[in-house]
Amino acid sequence: MHRVTIADVAARAGVSTATVSRVLSGRGPVSDAMGRRVRSAAEDLGYQVNTIARALRDGRTGTVGMVVPSITNPFFTSLVESVEHVLGQEGKELFLCDARSDAEIEARRLASLVARNVDGIIVSPSHGTESGRAVQETADRLPLVQLDRFVGGTETDWVGVDDIAAMRQVIDHLHAGGARSAAFVGSRLTNSSTEQRLSGFRRRAADTGMTVRDEWILLDDYTVEWGEDAVAQLATGAAFPDAIVCADDLIALGVTRACRAHGISVPAEVQVTGFDNIQFARLGEPALTTVDQPTDQIAAEAVRLLGAVGGTSRAHIALVPKLVVRDSTRGGDSAPKGDSAPGGER
Structure with a gap:
């Protein structure tokens, strides 16, 4: 089966391959009419961008790794969902790893993500001390943000709740x-x-x-x-x-x-x-x-920090939590009563 190439798209649209490249990459000046013409031709032919070639050219894969202690814990499931949503808005894909609450497994997962050339890693460390070496070695090689949990003595950004x-x-x-x-x-x-x-x-x-x-x-x-x-x-x-x-x-x-x-x-x-x-x-x-x-806010801050990694200062963002009062306590005036959605407003 013939694989559709950028040359095929250019021929269909009646433009040069350079113009097609500018339109599909979003780089360089192209008129709105020309952009619509090229994208229509690409869609008609079923053209898909060669992500491997793009990664080799740009030095970026458009992927982010995430390692959590246990995907079976509903909180981490919600956090992963929020991170994936934020990354999706930026056109990026998430590679998820479950550390199974084991620092050794976590270290292997981190090494695997590095080997796959992800652009950065978001990690909630399994252990407060045993995770330290792998987290820091990974952070020394590519952008890394810790979220929710953190390992003392490491030099990375962190975001979570106070x-x-x-x-x-x-x-x-x-x-x-x-x-x-x-x-x-x-x-x-x-x-x-x-x-x-x-x-x-x-x-x-x-x-x-x-x-x-x-x-x-x-x-x-x-x-x-x-x-x-x-x-x-x-x-x-x-x-x-x-x-x-x-x-x-x-x-x-x-x-x-x-x-x-x-x-x-x-x-x-x-x-x-x-x-x-x-x-x-x-x-x-x-x-x-x-x-x-607030998992949505935590996720948004983690992704933002991941894109900003590179300076010498490290961010430590502790978000303000909210107490949701329901029927397992006797009330009082310290918090409003209600049934807000998990992980903040959605």
Whole structure:
């Protein structure tokens, strides 16, 4: 089968190959009428731009790699969707890799993307220290932006949400709703997200005089099952907290489910909050009060920073979060109540 070439398009349009090249690449002055003529000829013939040749000529492939800790986590699924949408608006394609929450797998994924000559990489590191070497080595070779999570000691741009400010909103809301003691349920302290959220939780709880017992700090994994196990542990203690602050919505959904199983009323006996505002948060029983992560804005900033990489200064953009109040807490005046869409307005 004959492969349609730029010469075929030029012959159909009755112009030179140089004119066709200017029209299809968007480079150089061409009249609107001429542009329409060339594009019509290309469409009629089914001409497709040779992306390999263009990449060799321009030194760019129009592709961006993205590595996330776990694509099964609904928050990262939403984040990937937002990044892909932003890249699509710029005519770029996304190559997605799942690190499976393993720093070694993540390092291989990063190396694979570099070998495929992507124009840049967006990564949410799996581990707060073990991911450092691969992330920095990759950043030394091509533009790289960390988002949501970050690795300390690396020299890259980063964009995410202000976890400390988020915990301030959560604790203030719970306190306004009558909570005077609180537990924290999160993942192991191997990533910046949990580290920052726990730090913000402890700090604001101390500021408000809220009681936090050592045995009420429960850390394991970002899963529904861990939320259920955490409630089972809390239920065997000498006292039960007035509130349970969860590091993500999956944990919180497990917590509310386990509370029902143990006959603990939410929010009458214990208030529960999540983090991320995933789609399932508003479908829980009761619907979760949670911190909304503006995934569309995070994605837009990450793509913008990726295109701006090259200077000596590094951007650290912490976006302001929003607390979405639903039925798993007792209210108060610290945040508006509603069912905003996950990941900000869409």
